[in-house]
Amino acid sequence: MALFRSLICALALLAATGSIYAQDSSADLAKKLSNPIASLISVPFQFNHDHGYGPLDGDKSALNIQPVVPISLNEDWNLISRTILPVVWQDDIAGPSGSQFGLGDTVQSFFLSPAKPTESGIVWGAGPVFLIPTATDDLLGGEKWGAGPTVVALKQDGPWTYGVLANHIWSFSGNDDRNDISNTFLQPFLSYTTPDAWTFGLNTESTYDWKAKEWSVPINLTISKLVKIDDQPISLTAGVRYWATAPDNGPEGLGVRLGLTFLFPK
Secondary structure, X not given: OHHHHHHHHHHHHHHXXXXXXXXXXXXXXXXXXXXXXXXXXXXXXXXXXEEEEOOOOEEEEEEEEOOEEEXXXXXXXXXXXXXXXXXXXXXXXXXXXXXXXXXXXXXXXXXXXXXXXXXXXXXXXXXXXXXXOOOOOOOOOOOEEEEEEEEEEEEEEOOEEEEEEEEEEEEEEEOOOOOOOEEEEEEEEEEEEOOOOEEEEEEEOEEEEOOOOEEEEEEEEEEEEEEEEOOEEEEEEEEEEXXXXXXXXXXXXXXXXXXXXXXXXX
């Protein structure tokens, strides 16, 4: 119940702040946030809480720090850096394993993307993705270095944004006593942005572990509101996630997602 009270409070905050600033420019910024490789510097702080890990139904909370930094290479091409650095708290996720708190492993992606959409309106980008073993506890990460390809393609049609982001990571170095990594990540996404800068989003963040032959499929439903406070654009997000499929050790059921994103338009 505490998770749902948090969600209700977050939605109330969205409604309360919705009148601070709502203009066409805010709607444009909100739509750019739906584009993972938009030419827009943003610093999202995304909080996720999930339950049902292992035989003791352990809990896991993660604050993902996810800066996105576009770099203009020339008139035709951009390079977009996307980083995911998790700060994790977890308890009994592997039986009576106790509590851990600290950094998880970092996922760093680089997308080379055309500065303009194609004639059909498709925005795309491709490049490498790296797994960096930054975890501060052996139960918070895989202790492996990894790399692979990543790609994103999307289209923005009126208020709608739809597309898919994907990558695959193979481990190539690290602790020999830990399992090798071969994971495919698929994130199809769909969102609708209103003229007053509300965004309703639906996506999955599915991972297939080729070593364990297991799927993890959380389905996320979110509501976001872009506001401006002292001319600083901020996006506030609240949502729920349902675990359609997960490994035998969890998680399961419903989880909560909350977010705060700082935007720095050019």
